[in-house]
Structure formats: C-alpha cells, structure tokens
Amino acid sequence: MAAPEVHAPALKEYPVIPILAAGSMAASKPYVASEKINEALGFPGKLVDDWHGRAIAKMGELLGESRALRVYLDSCVHCGACTDKCHYFLGTGDPKNMPVARQDLVRKVYRRHFTLAGKLFPKLVGAEDLTQDVLEDWYKYFNQCSECRRCSVYCPYGIDTAEITMAAKEIMDTIGMGQKYTNEIIGKVHKIGNNLGLPGPALKNTLETMEEEVKEETGLDVRFPVDEPGAEVLVVVPSADFFAEPHVYSLIGYAKVFHAAGIRWTLSSHASEAGNFGLFIGNYEQMRKIALRVREAAQELGVRRIVVGECGHAWRVAYSFWNTLIGPFDWLDARHPVPQHICELTWDLIQRGAISFEREKNDHRIVTFHDSCNVARGSGMGGIPRGQFILPRGIIRAACNHFHDMAPETIHEHTFCCGGGGGLLSDELLELRVKGALPRMEALKQVVDAHGVNFMATICAICKAQFSKVLPYYKFDMEMIGGVHQLVGDAIRLGRND
Amino acid sequence: MLLSALFACLFYAAAAVLAAGLAVKIVLYARTPAPLKIPTTPAPATRSGVLWRMLREVVLFESLFGANKWIWLFGWVFHAALALVLVRHLRYFTQPVWGLVEIAQPFGIYAGFAMLAGVAGLWARRFLVERIRYISTYSDHFMLALLVAIGASGLAMKYVARTDIVALKAFMLGLMVFDWQPLPADPALLVHLALVAALMAVFPASKLLHAPGVFFSPGRNQADDSRERRHLAPSARG
Numbered sequence: 048m049a050a051p052e053v054h055a056p057a058l059k060e061y062p063v064i065p066i067l068a069a070g071s072m073a074a075s076k077p078y079v080a081s082e083k084i085n086e087a088l089g090f091p092g093k094l095v096d097d098w099h100g101r102a103i104a105k106m107g108e109l110l111g112e113s114r115a116l117r118v119y120l121d122s123c124v125h126c127g128a129c130t131d132k133c134h135y136f137l138g139t140g141d142p143k144n145m146p147v148a149r150q151d152l153v154r155k156v157y158r159r160h161f162t163l164a165g166k167l168f169p170k171l172v173g174a175e176d177l178t179q180d181v182l183e184d185w186y187k188y189f190n191q192c193s194e195c196r197r198c199s200v201y202c203p204y205g206i207d208t209a210e211i212t213m214a215a216k217e218i219m220d221t222i223g224m225g226q227k228y229t230n231e232i233i234g235k236v237h238k239i240g241n242n243l244g245l246p247g248p249a250l251k252n253t254l255e256t257m258e259e260e261v262k263e264e265t266g267l268d269v270r271f272p273v274d275e276p277g278a279e280v281l282v283v284v285p286s287a288d289f290f291a292e293p294h295v296y297s298l299i300g301y302a303k304v305f306h307a308a309g310i311r312w313t314l315s316s317h318a319s320e321a322g323n324f325g326l327f328i329g330n331y332e333q334m335r336k337i338a339l340r341v342r343e344a345a346q347e348l349g350v351r352r353i354v355v356g357e358c359g360h361a362w363r364v365a366y367s368f369w370n371t372l373i374g375p376f377d378w379l380d381a382r383h384p385v386p387q388h389i390c391e392l393t394w395d396l397i398q399r400g401a402i403s404f405e406r407e408k409n410d411h412r413i414v415t416f417h418d419s420c421n422v423a424r425g426s427g428m429g430g431i432p433r434g435q436f437i438l439p440r441g442i443i444r445a446a447c448n449h450f451h452d453m454a455p456e457t458i459h460e461h462t463f464c465c466g467g468g469g470g471l472l473s474d475e476l477l478e479l480r481v482k483g484a485l486p487r488m489e490a491l492k493q494v495v496d497a498h499g500v501n502f503m504a505t506i507c508a509i510c511k512a513q514f515s516k517v518l519p520y521y522k523f524d525m526e527m528i529g530g531v532h533q534l535v536g537d538a539i540r541l542g543r544n545d
Numbered sequence: 546m547l548l549s550a551l552f553a554c555l556f557y558a559a560a561a562v563l564a565a566g567l568a569v570k571i572v573l574y575a576r577t578p579a580p581l582k583i584p585t586t587p588a589p590a591t592r593s594g595v596l597w598r599m600l601r602e603v604v605l606f607e608s609l610f611g612a613n614k615w616i617w618l619f620g621w622v623f624h625a626a627l628a629l630v631l632v633r634h635l636r637y638f639t640q641p642v643w644g645l646v647e648i649a650q651p652f653g654i655y656a657g658f659a660m661l662a663g664v665a666g667l668w669a670r671r672f673l674v675e676r677i678r679y680i681s682t683y684s685d686h687f688m689l690a691l692l693v694a695i696g697a698s699g700l701a702m703k704y705v706a707r708t709d710i711v712a713l714k715a716f717m718l719g720l721m722v723f724d725w726q727p728l729p730a731d732p733a734l735l736v737h738l739a740l741v742a743a744l745m746a747v748f749p750a751s752k753l754l755h756a757p758g759v760f761f762s763p764g765r766n767q768a769d770d771s772r773e774r775r776h777l778a779p780s781a782r783g
C-alpha cells in the first residue's frame with residue numbers, strides 16, 4: 048500500500064503562531080504493539096477487559112511514586128504561556144498539541160478520580176471520565192509528544208509535559224496499549240543488546256570493514272575494537288552509528304580521536320546500544336534494565352572509564368539517571384567524569400593540545416549546530432554551566448573555519464526538537480515528523496539564506512535519522528545533516544600512535 | 546449579632562479548610578518521592594543556586610517573562626498588587642499596626658486598582674486569544690470572577706459606600722481571640738468578606754495550588770548535580 052503523500056508546510060520568513068485547526072492530527076497514531084512484543088516486556092498483550100479500572104489504579108500508583116506528576120497535575124493555572132511553544136503545535140495547528148491541552152488529557156481524568164472538586168463538580172473544573180474516546184485521544188496525542196521538554200522551560204511552574212506523557216504511556220502499557228516501535232526496540236535490546244537487533248558477529252564484521260575503509264582513506268591502522276579486555280575506555284554508542292548514514296562518520300570520528308590521542312578503547316557487543324527507550328515509555332524498570340547492560344559490560348571488560356557517543360536521550364539517561372539507576376561508580380577512575388560524553392573527552396584533548404586539526408579540510412562546509420532537546424534541556428557537559436552548549440560548538444570551531452548559529456530563540460535551552468524524538472521515529476508517523484520539523488526548518492532556512500550554511504551538525508542519532516528523512520520535504524539536501532564527530536573525523540591530524 | 550456570629554463561623558470554617566487543605570497537600574507533595582533527577586536547563590549546580598533560581602521565579606516570574614510578555618505583565622502586576630493589598634489589610638489584624646504595614650497604606654490603595662487591571666487583562670486574554678480560549682474551563686473564569694468581585698467590593702467600600710472600619714477592625718481582632726464583636730452590616734463589606742471566605746475555602750481544591758506547587762516542582766527545585774551526587778529518593782523504587 049502506498050503511503051499517503053505528506054506535504055511539508057511552507058517555510059515562512061517569520062515564524063507565525065498558527066490558527067487552531069481542531070482535529071487536524073486526529074488521524075495520526077502509531078501502530079499498536081503486537082501481543083508478542085508487549086508480552087516480552089511483561090505488559091499485557093492486548094487491551095485488557097477491565098482496562099478502565101486498571102488504568103485508574105495505575106494512575107493512583109504513579110501519583111504516589113512521582114512528585115513531578117502530582118505537583119504538575121495540580122499546579123497548572125491555564126495561563127497559556129506554553130501554548131505556542133511546542134513544535135508539533137506550531138507545525139500542525141492541532142490544539143491538542145498545545146502542551147497544556149496535552150496535559151489536560153490526563154489532568155481531566157486525574158481531577159475526576161483523584162480530586163474532590165472533580166468528583167463533585169466535574170463540569171465546572173473540566174473533569175472527565177476515562178472513556179474509550181479519551182483513551183483514544185491519549186494514544187494519539189501522547190504519541191505526538193517527543194518529550195522534548197521545551198514547554199517546561201517557559202512554564203512559570205516548570206510543568207514538564209514530558210513527565211505527563213511518560214506517565215500516560217506507562218499507564219497505556221499496563222493496560223495493553225503499548226506502542227509498536229518503542230516496545231519492539233526495547234525487546235531487541237534485552238534480547239540482542241541493541242535497538243537495531245544487530246548480533247555480535249555482524250557487529251564485528253561491520254567494524255572490520257570500517258577499519259579497512261579507514262585504512263584505505265588514511266593509510267593508518269585506526270582501530271574499531273569490540274570486547275577488547277584491558278581497554279581503558281568503554282564507548283557506548285547509539286547502534287545507528289554502526290551502519291546508518293551519516294551516523295557512521297561520527298563513529299569514525301570517535302575512532303580517530305582515540306587513535307590520535309593514543310587512548311585504548313573498546314566497544315561492547317553486550318552493551319552495543321547507548322539509546323534507552325525505557326525513558327520514552329516512562330518505565331523505570333525497563334530503563335534500569337537497559338542501563339544495567341552498560342554496567343555489566345564495563346565490569347566484565349574491566350575498563351576504567353565509560354564514554355557515551357552522540358545520542359541525545361542516551362546522554363540524558365546517562366548524565367542524569369545512571370548514577371541513580373546503576374551507580375555508584377566508585378569502581379571507575381574518579382579523575383574523569385562518570386559517565387563522560389564523547390564531546391567532553393574530545394574537548395578535553397583539544398584543550399590539552401593532545402589533538403589538533405587541519406581545519407581547511409572542512410572549508411567546503413559552512414556549519415550550524417542543532418541543539419538536541421535531551422542534551423540541551425536534560426543534561427550538562429564539562430562541569431560548567433551551559434557546558435552542553437559550549438563544548439559542542441567549541442569542538443566545531445576547533446575543527447571548522449565557518450560556523451554560524453541559528454536564531455537565539457531556537458537554540459540552547461530554547462531549541463526546537465527535530466520532530467522525531469521520544470519514540471516517534473517510525474514511518475507511520477511521517478506526517479507528524481515532517482510537520483513537527485517546521486520550526487527548526489524555518490530557523491535553518493534563515494542561516495542558509497543569510498550565510499550559505501550547508502551543514503547542520505548535531506549530537507543525536509535520532510536527530511540525524513529524522514533530518515535525513517525530512518530535509519528533502521523542505522527542499523534541503525539530506526546530506527546537510529551530520530555529527531559533530533564527522534567534522535572532527537574529517538579534519539583531525541592523525542599519524543601518531545599507529 | 547446573628548450576622549456577626551454567622552460571619553465569624555464562616556471565617557473559622559474557611560480558615561480551617563484553607564489550613565487543613567493546604568497542610569494535607571503540602572505533606573503529600575513533600576512525601577511523594579522524586580525518583581529521578583529532572584531539573585530543567587538552566588539548572589544551577591548547587592542548593593544555594595536553586596534558592597536563588599526559586600527566588601527569581603517567585604518574585605519576578607522569570608520563566609513566564611521569557612515565555613510571553615503580556616501574560617507576564619498582567620500576571621505579575623496582579624500578583625505584586627495582591628501582595629501589597631494583603632500587606633495593607635494587615636492593619637485590620639494588628640494592634641498597634643506594624644510600621645511596615647503603615648508604610649504600605651498609600652500604595653495599597655493604588656494596588657487595588659492595579660490588581661483589578663491585571664485580572665482584567667488576564668481575563669480578556671481568555672476571550673480574545675484563541676489558544677487560551679480553547680484551554681479555559683468554567684473554573685478558570687469563575688476564579689477570575691471571584692477575584693474581580695473581591696477587588697471591586699473592596700474598592701467600593703473605599704470610594705462608594707464607606708464602611709465603619711473601626712468596628713470592622715474590632716470584629717477582626719476579636720475574631721482572632723474568640724471574642725466576637727459586632728460586624729457592620731454594610732452590603733459591600735458582607736459581599737467582600739463572604740467572597741474572601743469562599744476564595745480561602747476553594748484554595749486547596751483548585752489551581753491556586755500553584756502557590757505551594759511552584760516550590761515543589763522538581764524541574765525548578767532540583768540542582769544539576771546528578772553526576773557528583775547519587776540521587777536516591779528514600780521511598781523510590783529500584
């Protein structure tokens with residue numbers, strides 16, 4: 048069956064807040080997970096008979112476990128400050144994609160079942176029962192939130208819609224309404240070790256081929272070791288880095304950095320995935336289980352440091368949650384941050400003069416940088432305030448001569464999601480993904496027109512995949528997108544340590 | 546005297562609901578674990594940094610300023626004016642009146658108008674801005690109506706039908722020590738007092754919970770130190 052054609056919205060010179068188009072995205076929803084997929088994660092296979100009772104019970108449980116959920120559901124004053132902050136609203140005009148309206152899908156049920164006012168005067172306070180229709184809305188519109196947290200930056204109470212989306216997804220999982228794309232991937236990680244389901248031997252093959260290719264290009268033995276005991280650093284990368292384009296170029300970049308700096312590193316076939324989709328479905332146990340693979344691999348290999356590759360949500364989980372989930376890390380080298388981002392490692396080497404660049408090699412590129420939401424709003428780098436904005440840009444400037452930032456209201460903590468985060472990177476959501484990319488595309492167009500930008504660097508595997516797919520819809524070349532370490536790899540001076 | 550008794554009981558009841566309701570909510574917020582570190586950028590790295598951030602949020606509405614200048618303007622003017630008005634009202638509850646409250650008196654009057662202007666601006670947005678019209682519920686309008694009525698009845702006592710504030714003060718001071726004094730039977734005053742009691746009573750069951758809520762928001766009150774300090778919520782899972 049041919050997919051219906053998706054048309055990108057026109058790029059306007061100045062961003063305009065859209066007029067409400069109620070129901071315009073009511074047809075957008077991802078495939079429901081099969082019984083097999085759900086059951087592999089311990090969720091009911093399909094919608095259970097007493098779904099209403101179980102959903103409300105689960106909501107009560109979550110309210111007792113998450114202060115964020117409780118406070119956020121109580122505190123919203125409907126001020127409307129967040130209404131024009133979501134890229135999905137800006138791209139689609141569907142009012143249920145306004146963050147507060149999205150939250151209200153859960154809030155109205157919370158009010159009905161957990162507050163006195165909602166029990167007594169449901170109409171007055173906008174409380175509603177969890178009907179079949181409301182549940183349908185949940186499935187549609189919580190799968191139109193990439194959990195990017197942009198709205199939370201602007202809310203006077205810091206209300207984070209992502210937390211509410213995660214709670215809703217968790218509730219839906221417990222009643223058998225799991226989403227196929229995320230749940231299938233989580234199953235693969237548990238079984239095989241990575242999101243793509245790439246088994247160990249295939250991984251080794253791929254990396255050997257890569258070694259040969261780099262040898263051809265550079266004449267040097269730049270290594271891509273897997274499961275190598277005695278390595279100092281375990282590097283955990285998003286599995287797309289193993290063979291998707293442009294992701295592989297970043298992996299080559301990391302390898303060249305380690306080569307140039309003379310650091311012994313290794314990948315792991317057990318923890319061959321940095322990504323952690325447990326975050327996207329808001330499930331603590333899944334997230335912990337996936338993260339544990341990294342700890343197991345690191346201990347088995349006896350490494351002293353753990354470094355995370357270019358993957359946005361992986362870095363949020365690693366930076367913000369690993370210490371809680373799989374810490375403490377007292378068995379690792381305390382002279383380095385645990386975990387460490389590949390950008391922190393590279394930046395540190397640049398600062399110490401341990402690596403250097405022939406920047407002219409990137410002279411054909413005029414570069415801009417897309418801050419990925421999870422890095423920008425859910426993590427840090429370098430142990431300095433705003434390090435997650437400073438370090439990647441610092442690396443780009445060290446490796447390239449031409450760099451221009453996009454408009455200030457679209458970068459740093461104000462950055463717009465690529466449109467494919469939060470477990471929405473599946474084909475059936477293409478229309479949503481194309482439209483959700485609109486704000487970023489508008490900002491990109493400005494620097495393309497003003498400075499001739501022809502390369503947008505980013506440090507997230509999802510951003511890379513999403514932009515490769517949607518850039519052509521906006522008449523941009525899909526090869527405009529790539530990793531920061533792609534730029535590093537193309538300009539770094541090698542020749543030592545081979 | 547019946548009137549005084551009625552209003553005295555009304556205020557005791559409203560105050561009890563407000564205090565007990567808020568206490569229950571605050572204890573609940575405080576006891577509910579925050580299993581993971583979820584501060585929002587730009588998050589300070591230290592506890593004192595968090596206090597400073599909180600202060601800016603609560604006093605200046607920093608995030609809202611970055612989000613929408615109109616909502617910020619109306620919202621901030623309303624809250625700042627309300628604070629002044631409340632300070633001014635302390636003169637009905639203190640004898641002798643505190644120095645600071647004395648100083649606030651002249652400003653308090655203007656603040657009454659500013660408060661109404663702020664509320665009017667916020668209310669207008671609920672009709673004029675399509676997005677905000679979409680998200681508004683009856684209770685949102687009800688809350689604004691309540692505030693307008695409280696402000697208007699208050700100003701009416703100052704400018705239209707002056708009430709016997711000496712008697713009122715005696716009533717209020719008496720109320721606090723369970724020694725009931727006669728309450729002047731002015732319509733504006735009775736409306737004003739009844740509505741204030743209503744506001745106090747709905748506080749813990751309404752969106753006014755944003756007042757304690759803002760202090761418990763993990764996105765705002767957590768420090769960005771997850772790598773340095775292992776965060777373990779005492780009663781959290783895992």
Ligand code: SF4
Nearest residue numbers: 133192193195196198
């Ligand atoms: S978290 Fe991001 S995607 Fe979700 S509602 Fe907020 S702005 Fe939109």
Ligand code: SF4
Nearest residue numbers: 123124126127129202
């Ligand atoms: S900005 Fe915050 S308080 Fe205002 S409507 Fe949005 S979620 Fe509610």
